[in-house]
Amino acid sequence: MKRFLGSGLVFLLLLTSIGCQQSEQDELVVYNGRNEALVDTLVKEFEKKTDIPVSVRYGTDPQLLSALKEEGDQSPADVFWANTTGALTQARSAGMLTKLPDSLLSMPGSFVPESGMWAPVTARFRVLAYNSDEINPDDLPSSVLDLPDLDQYEGRVGWTPPYSSFQDFVTALRVLHGPDTTRTWLNGMQDLNPKGYSSNTPMIRALAAGEIDIALTNHYYVLRLKYGGAEGYYEEEEEGEEEEHEEEEGTPSPNAPVETYHFQDGDVGNLALVTGVGQLATSDQPEDARRFIRFLWSDTAQQLAATQVNEYPVVENVQVPEYMTPVKEVLPKSPTFDFERLSDLDATLKLLREEGIL
Numbered sequence: 001m002k003r004f005l006g007s008g009l010v011f012l013l014l015l016t017s018i019g020c021q022q023s024e025q026d027e028l029v030v031y032n033g034r035n036e037a038l039v040d041t042l043v044k045e046f047e048k049k050t051d052i053p054v055s056v057r058y059g060t061d062p063q064l065l066s067a068l069k070e071e072g073d074q075s076p077a078d079v080f081w082a083n084t085t086g087a088l089t090q091a092r093s094a095g096m097l098t099k100l101p102d103s104l105l106s107m108p109g110s111f112v113p114e115s116g117m118w119a120p121v122t123a124r125f126r127v128l129a130y131n132s133d134e135i136n137p138d139d140l141p142s143s144v145l146d147l148p149d150l151d152q153y154e155g156r157v158g159w160t161p162p163y164s165s166f167q168d169f170v171t172a173l174r175v176l177h178g179p180d181t182t183r184t185w186l187n188g189m190q191d192l193n194p195k196g197y198s199s200n201t202p203m204i205r206a207l208a209a210g211e212i213d214i215a216l217t218n219h220y221y222v223l224r225l226k227y228g229g230a231e232g233y234y235e236e237e238e239e240g241e242e243e244e245h246e247e248e249e250g251t252p253s254p255n256a257p258v259e260t261y262h263f264q265d266g267d268v269g270n271l272a273l274v275t276g277v278g279q280l281a282t283s284d285q286p287e288d289a290r291r292f293i294r295f296l297w298s299d300t301a302q303q304l305a306a307t308q309v310n311e312y313p314v315v316e317n318v319q320v321p322e323y324m325t326p327v328k329e330v331l332p333k334s335p336t337f338d339f340e341r342l343s344d345l346d347a348t349l350k351l352l353r354e355e356g357i358l
Helices: 008-017 036-050 060-074 085-095 144-149 164-177 179-191 199-209 217-229 243-251 287-295 297-309 325-334 339-343 345-356
Strands: 027-033 055-057 079-082 119-131 157-159 214-218 257-263 271-281
Touching: 027 036, 027 060, 027 287, 036 287, 036 297, 055 085, 060 079, 060 085, 060 214, 060 297, 079 085, 079 287, 085 271, 119 164, 119 199, 119 217, 119 325, 144 179, 144 271, 157 199, 164 179, 164 214, 164 339, 164 345, 179 345, 199 214, 199 217, 214 217, 217 257, 271 287
Parallel strands: 027 055, 027 079, 157 214
Antiparallel strands: 079 271, 119 214, 119 257, 119 271
């Protein structure tokens, strides 16, 4: 979940380059920051069920927000399906979204924001991954706040300070426990001399290779290593990157000595990272937009997200692959708070810079 800094102008060019056709009057237009393979499959299923044609425009969350801002009242978009709560909160703050009806807001079982201006679609969770050849999970702490006490692992801990999901975790830590506790935690972690990585995939590979013993990451990176699956967010494909991505994804290694550890229920170390959807105020097809949003909570859509990108359903009684922790067990593990507060990123970046971590 990288954060990108693209201008709206660049994005408008991108829309043309990726082959999107000018939407017809009766097309439902979805601005989408999620993985193409996941979304294309779901859109085809929705069109088959409803006979409503859908035009999808792909981009990163910042690119999509820039396009919506530049288009203003003339935007053709009906639905904004984002990769992060931060993007949805920015869209809400800018007056781009319209409030969803209670009949929709009542469908997800968790993570519905107080504003009611958007709703969750899937969830990912922060975890502590560990090398099972070296670590007995009974020796791991019940709270991520106690992780700096594991001085026996000095030099054997991995983290990803530049990565958005790590920064979201630090933001939640600051919101829930205050800036002083967060600064103390960061200083304690630095005393462990952690190994920094630019992204999670190389860190998990280093964990499997025994270069580190524990790593703060997202649950799906462990699942991708062992069972395969795609990244959930939209990625721009630049020239020459295709072979690199194929090499990065690699062959699943179900016997890799890497497992996930959850802290006690409600601990900030289990933070949920929520994807979500909102209806745009510019929509001239509000009923169709709501039908599309409702479809995203169908068993078909929720199960596909689990199998395609290893993300968790936000509605009850949806089956996930056997290698995933059951939904009823994993949903209560995240702390409860208004996830729109994760958009308060500036103070987190300032803190990380002050401590010399960024």
